[in-house]
Structure formats: C-alpha cells, structure tokens
Amino acid sequence: MGGEQAPVAGDGTIGKACDVLEQVAAFARPVRFAELLESSDFPKATLYRFLQTLTNQGMLSYDPDRQTYTPGLRLVRLAHAAWTQNSLAPIARPFLDALSRETGETVHLAQLDSSQVLYVDKRNAAQPVEMYSQAGKVGPAYCTGVGKAMLAYLEEAALARAVSQQSYHRFTQKTLTSEAALRADLDLIRSRGYAIDDEEHEPGIICIACPILTSGGRMLGAISVTGSTERMDFKQLETWVPRVRHVAEQIGAEAQAWRFPETRPNANTNRMQAT
Amino acid sequence: MGGEQAPVAGDGTIGKACDVLEQVAAFARPVRFAELLESSDFPKATLYRFLQTLTNQGMLSYDPDRQTYTPGLRLVRLAHAAWTQNSLAPIARPFLDALSRETGETVHLAQLDSSQVLYVDKRNAAQPVEMYSQAGKVGPAYCTGVGKAMLAYLEEAALARAVSQQSYHRFTQKTLTSEAALRADLDLIRSRGYAIDDEEHEPGIICIACPILTSGGRMLGAISVTGSTERMDFKQLETWVPRVRHVAEQIGAEAQAWRFPETRPNANTNRMQAT
DNA sequence: AACACAGTTTCATTATTTGGAACACGATGG
DNA sequence: CCATCGTGTTCCAAATAATGAAACTGTGTT
Structure with missing residues (x-):
C-alpha cells in the first residue's frame, strides 16, 4: 500500500x-x-x-x-478559460460590485488552491480599476480572513492536510503561528459563522470574511470586506457581517444552480467589442 | 462525422x-x-x-x-506570473490609464499568440470595471485594428505563417476575406504607421491602432482606441493617432528598458492588501 | 592561441507511456 | 430478476519516449 x-x-x-x-x-x-x-x-x-x-x-x-x-x-489564454468556467468570479461579479458599492471598502473573492488562498476577484476601495494583477495572486491561508473562513469549513481530511501545510510565518505580532492556535480560531469561526483577520497578515489591516458554501455544506470559497484600523474598528466592520453572509449565501446558491445544468444556460457572458 | x-x-x-x-x-x-x-x-x-x-x-x-x-x-496562478512577467500589461498600465482618461474611449492592449490576437489589458469607456474577463481573451488578427497593426510589423517569415493561418471569416460586409486583401491593407498600414478597423469585425465599431515596437523594430504588441459609428467617425477618431502613436512609442521604449536589466529592477511590484 | 563557460546535441540504456481488452457498476428495460 | 447498455476504470505486454553522461559548439576571456 x-x-x-x-x-x-x-x-x-x-x-x-x-x-x-x-x-x-x-x-x-x-x-x-x-x-x-x-x-x-x-x-x-x-x-x-x-x-x-x-x-x-x-x-x-x-x-x-x-x-x-x-x-x-x-x-493566459488557458487561465481565462479556467477563470471563466471554474472560478466563482463570473457568478459573484454582480454581488461583489454591489458589496463594494455599499461598503465602500475593499472586497475580495477567494478560492482554495493547494492549501493556499487564491484570489480570483477583487474590488478596490480607492483605485477605480486594478484588474487582473490580483486575480491569480496567492496568499497564505492561516492568516487571512478568507483563508481562515475557507479552512474552517473544510472537511476534516482536507483540513488536516491544509493545516499541516501552512508556513506559520509570523507576519505581525498578532499572526497565529501554530496549528493549535489556528485550529482554535477555526472552531470559533465555525461557531460564529464568519472569520476575522485582526492585523494577522498586515499591521493596520483588519477584515471580516464569510465562507461560500453549497446547500450540502461543501466549501467553495470565501468573500471578505477589508478595512484599515486608521479609519475603522471591528465594531464598524462587523456591522457588515449580515450583509456579507447574505451575499455569500447568494453566491453559493447561484453557484450550485449554475453547476448543475448540463445544458449550459447560456454563453454570451462577456461580449467584448474588440478591436 | x-x-x-x-x-x-x-x-x-x-x-x-x-x-x-x-x-x-x-x-x-x-x-x-x-x-x-x-x-x-x-x-x-x-x-x-x-x-x-x-x-x-x-x-x-x-x-x-x-x-x-x-x-x-x-x-490562473501560473497565468498571473505570465501576465506579470511576459506581457506588456504591467508596463503599459499607466499609459493605458492616461489614454483612456484622455479619450474617454475603449482602449485595448494586445499581443500576438500563435497568429491570434491576445488581449492582455483593456480600459472600458462605459463600464467602470470589467476586468480579467478580457485579459486572456483571444480574437482574430486579420479583422481587428490591433491584429492588423501587429501583422504589419511582423518580419516576412512570421508574417507569411500568420497570414496563412487566418480564417478569413466574413464577420461584416467590410471584413477583408482574402490574404491578398489583407496584405494590401498591411502595406497601407506600414506606410501610414497605424491601422484602422472600419467595421471589419463588428458593425458600428471602428478603431485606430498603433504597433508597439522596439527601437530595433521588433514588434511587441499593439494598442488601440475604439469608437462606435453612432458617436463618431474616423475624422474624429484619427485625431487621436498622434497621441496613440506616442504612447505606443513610450511603451516600446519602456519595455526595452525593462527587459534588459539582469539585476531585477525590483520586486514588490504589486503589493496587495489581502485578507 | 588556449581556455572557460553557457548552451546544445548525441545515443545506447532504461523507464514510461501506450492501448486493446477486460472489468466494475449504476441505470434501463424486458 | 437477470440481461443489456453506457459509463468510467484498471491491467499488462509491447512499443515508445524519456533519460543523462559525455561529447560538442560557439562565444567571450585571459
């Protein structure tokens, strides 16, 4: 064996x-x-x-x-296909737009790729467009909001693997630097229903994140709203939790609906006046 | 069958x-x-x-x-690396931003990938963000502004191959549908220094495009400004040619400078407050 | 001219890929 | 209930492709 x-x-x-x-x-x-x-x-x-x-x-x-x-x-060509077909981004796009507009803050959509966080879409608070450069970018799972939100809803087998593969590098004073600490936080996240990142990855940057789940409980990804400690605290940030959770649920539901039909619902997703 | x-x-x-x-x-x-x-x-x-x-x-x-x-x-992860390192997009970004702001029109940055046009970046006139969905998208070379601009400055060996690989599908009444017609237009483009797409790919869509070249004359890509016949004609569109050409030259120059240094100029290109 | 070095090619050996055929297994259906 | 079909999956001898030490080429250096 x-x-x-x-x-x-x-x-x-x-x-x-x-x-x-x-x-x-x-x-x-x-x-x-x-x-x-x-x-x-x-x-x-x-x-x-x-x-x-x-x-x-x-x-x-x-x-x-x-x-x-x-x-x-x-x-790049192949990734375009991957991004379009296999990521949550096309489905989530309108929701991210809305969330970004409502909150005025940075919004991320992420999925898990071999125990790392893969950002598949983003809306930026300040800059009007930043595009592609962030889709495809990777980050650590154990010290980001989206990362922990996803880990928390992984089934045990996958979780064990993922958790053991983290680097536990100390980015800030508050970074969780052990498997035990991480697991404890994941329990908390599960009971609370959302994850927080309290300057664990970057000083001054805090965020809340909700997992995106199917009705069957399969974890698909996560979304987050990020703020800076200069402008806000968790009190304010957490007022967005119900909204974020709702959006996550909507995305989860749509993803499920979109994945099932064998007959592709449609094609013309993105027409591009190219020239 | x-x-x-x-x-x-x-x-x-x-x-x-x-x-x-x-x-x-x-x-x-x-x-x-x-x-x-x-x-x-x-x-x-x-x-x-x-x-x-x-x-x-x-x-x-x-x-x-x-x-x-x-x-x-x-x-997606790998493509991010490809896009960052191997495409003109990172270099061209500020120029595209400027061009988009000045013209208020749709702006494209494209490169050639196996005789096809590969769009590597875009600024949209109307919609605020449209992102990734267009980077990685491909289009025909023989009937788009950027496509023809690039073909025109290919060296004969590569050109012959590229030209023979086009589909010459008739998208509109004005589409060039033969190698001969295309080659004739390419000559014109070379003498004029820029390409035009006169509703050859989509009815109502016109554009001007300039090649991006190294000082040695190697073709790297192309940029274009697109408009619709509803709002404008070539008279207006062509007023942008000097500006577009200038931008293309700047991008070409920077690309050349950026490619040479063995010592990587820097790393932290795109820091991302991720969470 | 000799040398060093990065990149390229050769070729007998070895390990991998190949694919026809057989095997599971759920879904029909007779 | 057993036969049948349409999937997807596994086996294994034969065929093929990958391997890598060593030789080579070409460019730049001493």
Missing part, C-alpha cells in the same frame, strides 16, 4: 513538466538556463529538453536575445 | 498533455469524459490517464458529482 507522501511532484513526465513550469514562474523574472539548472534537480540535458518542449508549446516563452525564459502567454 | 481540427501535433508526451488541456478549455463549459473521448483521437485509456494526471496536477479540476472536467485554478 503506497503510503508515499509525494511532495507535489510525481506523476511521470507531465508532473515533471509542470514542476519546470512552476519553477520558471517562481522566479518572478526572466530566468536563464543556468539558473534553472541550479535550482532544479534535473540533469542538464533533461531540463533542456523540457524547456524546449514547453517553449515550443507556448507554455513558456523564450527571449533569444536575453536567453531567458518566462511563463508563456498561452497560459 | 468527424472533421477534427488538426492539432498542431507534436512534442511527445508533453505536447499531448497540452492538447488535452486545450481541448478541455475549448469546450466553454464543464466536460464529461465521454465528450472529450469523442472529440479526441486518443484511445480511451490514454485520454483517461492524461485527465487523471492533469487533474492531479491542478491543471484541470474535476467535479466528482457532475463527473466533469474544467481547466484548473493552477492555471
């Missing part, structure tokens, strides 16, 4: 290719072959061939002048 | 995996195994294993209830 804990990698050639992809993405800048070779445990020729193939496929992009690799634009 | 699209076919196992990924993305909805099997020329067991592995890797996501596959959220 295989009890092997494969770190992440594993599945044959494809797994390795994905690792390489991830590795290139991890450098947040164009990378040279030698750099990759160093941080990789693939032999030279093997890594080389992977890079060739991936570049060939448009999953990576190669700059011949600089001799550097970056993640390829094909990923 | 068949009539399958000939997959670019290719590189070993990884190429096949990419094909599967693309195939899943192509259905713009959750897909069942049987559907994929039908539209694929992989044998059952092979396709099955690919789906397993890709799901495993988070490149696909599987809904056990519905037994359907969709592109996975991991793609």
Whole structure:
C-alpha cells in the first residue's frame, strides 16, 4: 500500500513538466538556463529538453536575445478559460460590485488552491480599476480572513492536510503561528459563522470574511470586506457581517444552480467589442 | 462525422498533455469524459490517464458529482506570473490609464499568440470595471485594428505563417476575406504607421491602432482606441493617432528598458492588501 | 592561441507511456 | 430478476519516449 507522501511532484513526465513550469514562474523574472539548472534537480540535458518542449508549446516563452525564459502567454489564454468556467468570479461579479458599492471598502473573492488562498476577484476601495494583477495572486491561508473562513469549513481530511501545510510565518505580532492556535480560531469561526483577520497578515489591516458554501455544506470559497484600523474598528466592520453572509449565501446558491445544468444556460457572458 | 481540427501535433508526451488541456478549455463549459473521448483521437485509456494526471496536477479540476472536467485554478496562478512577467500589461498600465482618461474611449492592449490576437489589458469607456474577463481573451488578427497593426510589423517569415493561418471569416460586409486583401491593407498600414478597423469585425465599431515596437523594430504588441459609428467617425477618431502613436512609442521604449536589466529592477511590484 | 563557460546535441540504456481488452457498476428495460 | 447498455476504470505486454553522461559548439576571456 503506497503510503508515499509525494511532495507535489510525481506523476511521470507531465508532473515533471509542470514542476519546470512552476519553477520558471517562481522566479518572478526572466530566468536563464543556468539558473534553472541550479535550482532544479534535473540533469542538464533533461531540463533542456523540457524547456524546449514547453517553449515550443507556448507554455513558456523564450527571449533569444536575453536567453531567458518566462511563463508563456498561452497560459493566459488557458487561465481565462479556467477563470471563466471554474472560478466563482463570473457568478459573484454582480454581488461583489454591489458589496463594494455599499461598503465602500475593499472586497475580495477567494478560492482554495493547494492549501493556499487564491484570489480570483477583487474590488478596490480607492483605485477605480486594478484588474487582473490580483486575480491569480496567492496568499497564505492561516492568516487571512478568507483563508481562515475557507479552512474552517473544510472537511476534516482536507483540513488536516491544509493545516499541516501552512508556513506559520509570523507576519505581525498578532499572526497565529501554530496549528493549535489556528485550529482554535477555526472552531470559533465555525461557531460564529464568519472569520476575522485582526492585523494577522498586515499591521493596520483588519477584515471580516464569510465562507461560500453549497446547500450540502461543501466549501467553495470565501468573500471578505477589508478595512484599515486608521479609519475603522471591528465594531464598524462587523456591522457588515449580515450583509456579507447574505451575499455569500447568494453566491453559493447561484453557484450550485449554475453547476448543475448540463445544458449550459447560456454563453454570451462577456461580449467584448474588440478591436 | 468527424472533421477534427488538426492539432498542431507534436512534442511527445508533453505536447499531448497540452492538447488535452486545450481541448478541455475549448469546450466553454464543464466536460464529461465521454465528450472529450469523442472529440479526441486518443484511445480511451490514454485520454483517461492524461485527465487523471492533469487533474492531479491542478491543471484541470474535476467535479466528482457532475463527473466533469474544467481547466484548473493552477492555471490562473501560473497565468498571473505570465501576465506579470511576459506581457506588456504591467508596463503599459499607466499609459493605458492616461489614454483612456484622455479619450474617454475603449482602449485595448494586445499581443500576438500563435497568429491570434491576445488581449492582455483593456480600459472600458462605459463600464467602470470589467476586468480579467478580457485579459486572456483571444480574437482574430486579420479583422481587428490591433491584429492588423501587429501583422504589419511582423518580419516576412512570421508574417507569411500568420497570414496563412487566418480564417478569413466574413464577420461584416467590410471584413477583408482574402490574404491578398489583407496584405494590401498591411502595406497601407506600414506606410501610414497605424491601422484602422472600419467595421471589419463588428458593425458600428471602428478603431485606430498603433504597433508597439522596439527601437530595433521588433514588434511587441499593439494598442488601440475604439469608437462606435453612432458617436463618431474616423475624422474624429484619427485625431487621436498622434497621441496613440506616442504612447505606443513610450511603451516600446519602456519595455526595452525593462527587459534588459539582469539585476531585477525590483520586486514588490504589486503589493496587495489581502485578507 | 588556449581556455572557460553557457548552451546544445548525441545515443545506447532504461523507464514510461501506450492501448486493446477486460472489468466494475449504476441505470434501463424486458 | 437477470440481461443489456453506457459509463468510467484498471491491467499488462509491447512499443515508445524519456533519460543523462559525455561529447560538442560557439562565444567571450585571459
């Protein structure tokens, strides 16, 4: 019986290719072959061939002048499909708009991706548009409102895995830095029905977050409203809880409705006067 | 009846995996195994294993209830890296903001991805936010302003390939529907320095577009300003050409500067008060 | 000219992928 | 109740593709 804990990698050639992809993405800048070779445990020729193939496929992009690799634009195309079909964002969009308008605060929509928080949409308080740059961004689960809201409603098996994979890095004085502390807070969240982030990730930043659940209790994601301690305290922030919870419920309900129909309800979601 | 699209076919196992990924993305909805099997020329067991592995890797996501596959959220994460590092969007952002403010019209930033137009950013005239949904979206090159602007400045080898890969579907009365017509227009664009789309893609929609070039003449992308015939004509629209061209030049210059430094100029590009 | 270095290619060996066929299993339906 | 069908899943010998040490190329340096 295989009890092997494969770190992440594993599945044959494809797994390795994905690792390489991830590795290139991890450098947040164009990378040279030698750099990759160093941080990789693939032999030279093997890594080389992977890079060739991936570049060939448009999953990576190669700059011949600089001799550097970056993640390829094909990923952007594919991600668009992922975002449209597989994230809550399209469903949640009108709700986020409303919530953002009503509260005037920053609003986040997040989902869980391998024990990390993946932000799939956002409305910003100040800036009018900030777009894409935040969709796709990741963050820690154990010290953010949306992260804890999601963890709290994970079934035990998944929770145990997720909780053990957190880094518990101390971002601020108030960061929860142990599995025990986190679990205690998750219990509290469950009984209260929403999560709070009390400057656990960034000083001065507080937030409330509600999980998005199906009627069957499956956790789909979370939404949050964020404020800064300069302008407000939890008293004020928590007045939004009923509203946020309601929105989360609406999104959950719609998500469920949208997922079921085999016959896609419609298509024209986003018509774009392109040119 | 068949009539399958000939997959670019290719590189070993990884190429096949990419094909599967693309195939899943192509259905713009959750897909069942049987559907994929039908539209694929992989044998059952092979396709099955690919789906397993890709799901495993988070490149696909599987809904056990519905037994359907969709592109996975991991793609969104990776695409974020691609968008940040490999697209012109981060560099162009402030310029697009300015251009959008000044003109009050829809502004697009696009790059070329396998002979297609890939929109990497956009500012909308009317709607305040529309976000992500357009980044990652693709469109035809032969009948859009940005598409033609980019084609015009491709070197002959790449141009020949690109031009032969267009579908030449007639979207409107004015769509250019042959390679010859397109090439003629490209000559015109080159001599004029900018492209126009005269309702070639959508009735009532016109636009002007300028290529983004390096000082060496390498084509990086294009930007456009779009209007509708209801509100304006080319006389008005073309008054923006010098401004658009200037912005394109600025973006080109910055892109060039940004690509060179080996020492990463900086990191904290986009800090996100996340929670 | 010799050297160092980053990137590229070769090729016999080895491990992986392949896919036809058989297997589960729920849903019909006779 | 058993037969049948349509899914999706697993097996395993044969075929294929991945592997990586070492040799090579080309560019820049001493």
